[in-house]
Amino acid sequence: MAELLTIGEVSRRSGVASSALRFYEERGLISSERAGAGHRRYRRPVLRRVAFIVFAQRVGLSLDEIGEELAKLPPDRAPTRRDWSRLSSKWTSRIDQRIAELERLKLGLTECIGCGCLSLDRCKLANPEDRAARRGPGPRYWIGDRPLGG
């Protein structure tokens, strides 16, 4: 007896905007059934998928990476806690990376906010160890690039 949820209900319960849910669906990360007038109806387990997507994004996974992870879920049965745990097991290193980024941000905050140069040559905050140079111009890490591994 699957309980079907409207997009508004999924939005309220997950805290994710309907527009974002539609976007996730366009990207194939979640799926819905269509009711009579073509309205989306979601099976209840979609809430867990949405929670996974939100956490994974916060950890720093791209939508493509999230899609690859979600594709590993069994198609023939509802995912178990173990399935979800397996999917999130590689998050530890991503979280460590984020912590390191935030530590760097904290250390450089006062100097760099006062300075504002974001120099690729000398700003340790915008370009630690000059690793961002190959990514192109601008403060690569501030505009969304993830640092290279290592």
Ligand code: FES
């Ligand atoms: S912004 Fe100038 S050194 Fe970081």
